[in-house]
Amino acid sequence: MSETVEKPARVTAGVTFAARLVLERISHRFAPGALTLDDVTLAAEPGEVLCLLGPSGSGKTTLLRIAAGIESQETGRVLLNDREIAGPNVFLPPEQRSIGLVFQDFALFPHLTILDNVRFGLTALSREEARREALIALSRVGLERYASSYPHVLSGGEQQRVALARALAPRPAVLLMDEPFSGLDSRLKDTVRAETLAILRQSRATAIVVTHDAEEAMRLGDRIALLNKGKLVQAGTAEELYLKPANLFVAGFFSELNVFDARVASGAADTPVGRFAAPGRADGEPVTVAVRLSGFDVSEESGDVEARIVSRRFLGVVELLELAVPGNDEHVRARVRAGQLQPGVRDVWLKVRPADVLVFERRRESA
Numbered sequence: 001m002s003e004t005v006e007k008p009a010r011v012t013a014g015v016t017f018a019a020r021l022v023l024e025r026i027s028h029r030f031a032p033g034a035l036t037l038d039d040v041t042l043a044a045e046p047g048e049v050l051c052l053l054g055p056s057g058s059g060k061t062t063l064l065r066i067a068a069g070i071e072s073q074e075t076g077r078v079l080l081n082d083r084e085i086a087g088p089n090v091f092l093p094p095e096q097r098s099i100g101l102v103f104q105d106f107a108l109f110p111h112l113t114i115l116d117n118v119r120f121g122l123t124a125l126s127r128e129e130a131r132r133e134a135l136i137a138l139s140r141v142g143l144e145r146y147a148s149s150y151p152h153v154l155s156g157g158e159q160q161r162v163a164l165a166r167a168l169a170p171r172p173a174v175l176l177m178d179e180p181f182s183g184l185d186s187r188l189k190d191t192v193r194a195e196t197l198a199i200l201r202q203s204r205a206t207a208i209v210v211t212h213d214a215e216e217a218m219r220l221g222d223r224i225a226l227l228n229k230g231k232l233v234q235a236g237t238a239e240e241l242y243l244k245p246a247n248l249f250v251a252g253f254f255s256e257l258n259v260f261d262a263r264v265a266s267g268a269a270d271t272p273v274g275r276f277a278a279p280g281r282a283d284g285e286p287v288t289v290a291v292r293l294s295g296f297d298v299s300e301e302s303g304d305v306e307a308r309i310v311s312r313r314f315l316g317v318v319e320l321l322e323l324a325v326p327g328n329d330e331h332v333r334a335r336v337r338a339g340q341l342q343p344g345v346r347d348v349w350l351k352v353r354p355a356d357v358l359v360f361e362r363r364r365e366s367a
């Protein structure tokens with residue numbers, strides 16, 4: 001009887017059956033305290049990368065830990081492919097959830113070889129099977145040549161890939177990643193992030209990735225769920241959140257903004273930088289008008305509003321301007337292409353591009 005020969009080649013086939021993870025009406029508190037999570041409902045669809053985005057303390061990690069089974073919710077349910085894995089009467093421990101975890105600090109064991117690090121989670125398999133699966137996982141992240149080396153010989157980015165291989169080795173239905181790139185320096189981060197996304201796509205794993213960085217969420221996520229103070233504020237594609245933010249908090253998370261208070265008159269809001277349409281708003285309604293820093297045409301010749309340059313900061317591709325505008329106590333900020341304005345120029349004209357203006361209901365607290 002002939003034995004099947006394992007192909008040592010780089011593995012490209014999917015490793016998981018795409019799974020759907022649902023967090024349903026999740027509330028949580030660290031007793032006895034205020035709610036850490038307040039009635040959060042969210043689904044990660046099969047094979048998608050869902051980014052959990054939000055400021056520090058918004059509850060991202062707690063939600064991830066509830067999905068993993070490391071933390072318990074106070075109310076609500078967690079479902080994996082329509083099967084309840086945590087709820088009022090059910091609680092599957094983490095090791096029975098078919099969920100892989102990757103943390104910020106990679107948490108590789110320094111005294112174990114790379115192969116043994118990856119093999120660590122494969123306790124259900126025989127030694128030989130575990131070794132084979134670990135090598136497959138290492139090959140998936142392109143690091144099989146380091147199997148017998150120790151973690152210290154690897155760069156930060158490579159260590160992160162080993163952590164990813166370790167999480168993928170047991171072929172989890174869902175991969176949960178908590179700030180997986182925050183330990184990497186900014187140049188390495190872009191490469192490792194792109195590689196990780198490619199590996200996730202190849203493995204067809206459903207992934208939930210926690211980040212506090214909006215740009216990272218836009219680069220990685222098929223969809224983004226934005227949390228603030230334990231509440232889900234908005235979930236959607238990057239385009240939806242950027243172009244149609246639900247409120248000022250969402251808008252401010254994705255772009256730097258100038259914010260003006262105004263009152264609607266004849267369907268428009270007057271601000272010191274122009275008059276902007278406020279469709280659907282009643283006359284007299286107080287509104288907040290947000291203008292993206294990138295939304296200004298700044299010209300020495302012509303425009304809608306006169307302004308004086310107070311300061312210029314060269315940032316490489318762009319220049320950041322602070323401008324004094326009549327009728328506005330605070331300086332208006334604008335980003336323009338570097339080199340567009342002559343050195344020493346003081347008096348300019350502004351024109352705002354309507355696509356970069358967002359009008360919101362004025363609220364004391366925006367989220």
Ligand SMILES: Nc1ncnc2c1ncn2[C@@H]1O[C@H](COP(=O)(O)OP(=O)(O)OP(=O)(O)O)[C@@H](O)[C@H]1O
Binds near residue numbers: 030036054058062
């Ligand atoms: N073990 C704990 N005991 C008490 N409070 C906690 C505990 N862990 C977290 N918290 C609090 O719960 C809230 C949510 O924390 P969580 O770590 O989920 O937020 P986060 O959005 O992941 O923040 P960060 O980006 O800073 O990690 C915070 O106010 C935090 O201080």
